[in-house]
Amino acid sequence: MRLSRNYCVEDWAALKFQSEADWELAVSIFLDRVETRYLEHIRALLSRKTNGFVVLALDSALIETLEQFRRGVGKTPMRKGCEYFESFLTGTKFGEYFTSELAEIFYREIRCGLLHQTEAGGSSRVKRGEGLAVVTPTADGRGVIINTPKFHQVLEDEVQSYAEIVRSGLDVPSRQAFRRKMNYICRIESEEPANGIAN
Numbered sequence: 001m002r003l004s005r006n007y008c009v010e011d012w013a014a015l016k017f018q019s020e021a022d023w024e025l026a027v028s029i030f031l032d033r034v035e036t037r038y039l040e041h042i043r044a045l046l047s048r049k050t051n052g053f054v055v056l057a058l059d060s061a062l063i064e065t066l067e068q069f070r071r072g073v074g075k076t077p078m079r080k081g082c083e084y085f086e087s088f089l090t091g092t093k094f095g096e097y098f099t100s101e102l103a104e105i106f107y108r109e110i111r112c113g114l115l116h117q118t119e120a121g122g123s124s125r126v127k128r129g130e131g132l133a134v135v136t137p138t139a140d141g142r143g144v145i146i147n148t149p150k151f152h153q154v155l156e157d158e159v160q161s162y163a164e165i166v167r168s169g170l171d172v173p174s175r176q177a178f179r180r181k182m183n184y185i186c187r188i189e190s191e192e193p194a195n196g197i198a199n
């Protein structure tokens with residue numbers, strides 16, 4: 001099974017994690033997967049004027065999988081989607097822009113709106129423009145305005161930041177969680193117990 005453009009399950013399964021070189025390759029596999037399945041396609045879409053909905057739909061899918069990596073779980077448990085998005089949007093580089101309340105609105109009105117109705121819900125809007133912040137509450141307080149290009153750039157930065165955390169080896173729980181998630185993707189039974197978020 002192909003994990004990305006340049007790596008297969010066999011490449012991951014061959015890793016013994018007995019050296020930093022193994023961890024370096026593991027992070028390269030992860031980055032190649034994220035790059036060739038998501039990021040390069042999103043960048044191509046960003047050059048088009050009416051890209052907001054599709055870009056944020058793909059960004060939302062990537063956010064969910066990144067939070068699964070942070071927690072070391074195979075998939076998001078039933079009825080935990082909002083919790084996962086709130087954790088990611090307040091506990092990563094996005095925390096500079098999102099409160100818990102704004103993260104919940106993003107999940108409900110943007111992520112779920114795009115996934116289930118193919119439109120932003122309520123008073124929420126998807127826009128672009130240098131003068132707009134990454135996220136702005138709407139006047140009625142019940143929605144958010146998302147600046148798609150800026151939002152996506154923060155996500156790209158977070159992917160690199162997360163990769164560096166795993167690469168550095170300074171946070172052992174993050175490495176354990178990362179390995180569990182990749183094992184799940186590769187259909188390899190993990191020896192690492194799930195133990196919550198690894199920040």
